[in-house]
Amino acid sequence: MSVVPVRAANPTIPRRRPSGWARFMERESTLAYLFMVPGGLVLLLFMAYPFLLGIYYSLTDKTVGFADFEFIWFQNYRFLLEDTIFLRTVQNTFVYGLVTVPFKLLLGLGMALALNQTFRFSRFLRAGLLLPWIVPTAISSLAFLMLFDSVSSPITWLLRDWGLIGAADRINFLGSRANAMASICLANVWRGIPFFAVSILAGLQAVSPDLHEAAALDGASPFQRFLSVTLPTIRNIVLISTLFSLIWTFSDFQLIYVLTKGGPASSTHIFGTYAYETMGFSDVGQAAAIALSLFPVLAVVGILLLRYIRAED
Amino acid sequence: MVGSNSFGNRIFRLYLPLAFYAVFLLFPFAWMLIVSLKPDRLLLDTNANPFFLIGATIEHYRYLFTETEFLRWTLNTFVVTVGATVLSLLCSVLIGYALGRFRFPGGNLWGVVIFLAYLVPPTLLFIPLAQVVSRFGLYNQYWALIFTYPTFLIPFASWLLMGYFRTIPVELEQAALVDGATRFQAMWRIVMPLALPGVLSAGIFCFTLGWNEFLYALVLMGSGEMKTVPVGVVSDLIRSDVYQWGSLMAAGILGSVPVAIAYSFFVDNYISGLTAGATKG
Structure with a gap:
């Protein structure tokens, strides 16, 4: 000026x-x-630059503490193809995403439909039920760490009290791969439901009551009306939320870090935790390759997402 | 349609589902609260009913404040979160304004770039970022997180604000220009006040996302007394296989309070922000 x-x-x-x-x-x-200069500068220095640097590191044998390192082309990636822990990591990541997202979607949809009705204290309840999504995941995961503890779990106590398991029986919620994956998925579903519920709830505001009434007059059952009136209106929101949730779940870290750290015996790693552990062994090149292996998956989901977002506009 | 609003119908379509969700979603919080107030003596007794709270004590909270670095972690988290929020808001208001209101060649493309930047998770970047941050001499300093949190805050906040700025009629601004205002005056006096609710939403979002962040805080600022609350609680309070459940859950409750407060004041902004981010541009 x-x-x-x-x-x-x-x-x-x-x-x-x-x-x-x-x-x-x-x-x-x-x-x-x-x-766009100030924001662009921050993103350039702390996002674009590290991203390119990460690609470069993943093609080298760089380690922490040593200045010298060599360019080794795709050796890090080739190593991963024969690394059984990595192959299990890929498997776990897909199980984690593809099992939890449908549950989150369906339960979130149910919650949105319930909250969309008029009842007393609806504002209060709506706010309260969003808490799992608001609170730091590392912290809520601590609650689950105790709920899944082999000694202190109140779930075990309840099952004993109801006589479903023996008085001295323990459940190792996090002690085997199958149990641990199931426990992790449950905690993830718990955290993700409110996101779907709130997104879909916003979509439900756009559903035309006139159309519902007309369909009802024509003799459509509530379920038919849901399919032919409600669902088409919220279709895009459902798709977009699902894709977002897939990305976040595939790239999760803290929930698994707190609950199992990838254990027992490295059997519940996903990309983030395995890359972190590898970096702990100071193998930067290898760790960068692990993290970047997630990129193609994210890119596919991201491109789909972009298409739906633009359709929404 | 007969009786669709009857009480029996409402039980199945409203009360039962709501009860299920309330119990499922809120139980872990209730559990944290119970454990945080329970004397150690009862916590160790595996035969006692764990849901009852007898002889409540604030011992675990006292321990947290006197025997651990919890207060310091809270201060760290606060400094970092506020710093990153302010920086992100400044950048995002400008970007959101540029992409939301200016017509210029490449405008749409930059919008797409911002959106794609939002999709890049910390998981993908933390390894090289650790090298970058230490190369810049920022490792284990507040700046390490104040500069890196915006990498996920700016894309989101810009996207949200871009949508918000678009809803403000261009005519208002044009009228001001015709009346002799400069562009900056029109922006500052006319558009910004109208965009304030959007800026507020974006701010709350940045605050909660910053407060909750874990991976960058663990990797870039995880040593000594520079830990944030989530990192400090997870890495310092879990010391061995014998868990100090009482103080862990007390830390969980206290660590959730700031975001819960920030969000309860602005719950409507929060919800509209969440859905704006999730559903449209």
Whole structure:
């Protein structure tokens, strides 16, 4: 805004087009790019640069603490193809995402339909039920760590009390791969339901009550009305939320880090925890390769997401 | 349609589902609260009914404040979260404004770029980012997180604000321009006040996302007394196989309070923000 005095003081700029610089500054494209500089700089330095650096590292044998490292092409990736822990990691990641997302979607849909009705304290309940999504996952995972503890679990106590298991029996919720995966999935579903519920609830506001009434007059049952009136309206929101949730679940870290750290015996790793563990062994190149192996999966989901988002616009 | 609003019908379509969700979703919090107030003597007794709370004590909370670095972690988290939120909001308001209101070549493309940046998870970046941060000399300093949290906060907040700025009629701004206001005056005096609810939503979002972040905090600021609350609780309070459940759950309750408060004040902004982010641009 200090443009005006500068121009007044400078006699070489003809008075007839006083706004050369000012006009340039007022042009929308100039301003737009100017506005994007601060944020762009942060993203460039702390996102684009590390991303490219990560690709580069994944092609080297870089380790922590040693300045020297060599370019080894795809050796890190080739190693992964024969690494049984990595293959199990890929399997776990897909199980984790493909098992939990449908449950989150269905239970979230149910919650949205329940909350969409009018009842007392609805605002209060709506806010309260969002808590699993708001609270730090590392912290809520601690609650699950205790719920799944082989000694202190209240679930075990309940089952004993009801006589479903023997008085001295223990359940090793996190002690075997199958049990641990199931426990992790349950905790993930718990955390993810509110996201689906709130997104779908917003979509339900757009469902036309007139159309519902018309369908009802034509003799459609509630379920038929749900299929032919409600579902088409919320279809895009459901798709978009599902894809978002897939991305977040595939790239999860903290829930598994807190509950199992990838154990027992490295059997419940997903990409994030396995890459973290590998970096702990100071093998930066290998760890970068593990993390980046997730990229193709995310890219596919991301492209799908972009298509639906644009359709929504 | 007969009786579709009758009480019997409502039980199955409303009360039972709501009861199920309330119990399932809120039980872990109730459990944390019970355990955090329970004397150790009862926590160790595996035969006692674990759901009852007899002789409640604040011993675990006292332990947290006097014997651990919990207060320091809270301060760290607060500094980092507020810093990252302010930086992200500044950048995002500008980006959101540029992409939401200016027509310029490449505008749509940049919108797509921002959206794709939002999809890049920390999991993908944390390894090289650790190297970058230490190369810049920021390792284990507040700046390490103040600069890296915006990598996921800016894309989200920009996307949200871009949508918000689009809903404000261009005519208002044009009228101001016709009346002789400069572009900056029109932005600052006319558009920004109207965009304030959107900025508020974005701010709450940045705050909760920053407060909850775990991976970057673990990798970039996880040593000594520089830990954030989630990292400190997970890495320092879990020391051996004998869990101090009482103080762990007390830390869980206290660590959730700031976001729960931030969010309860602005729950409507939060919900509209969440859905704006999830469903449209």
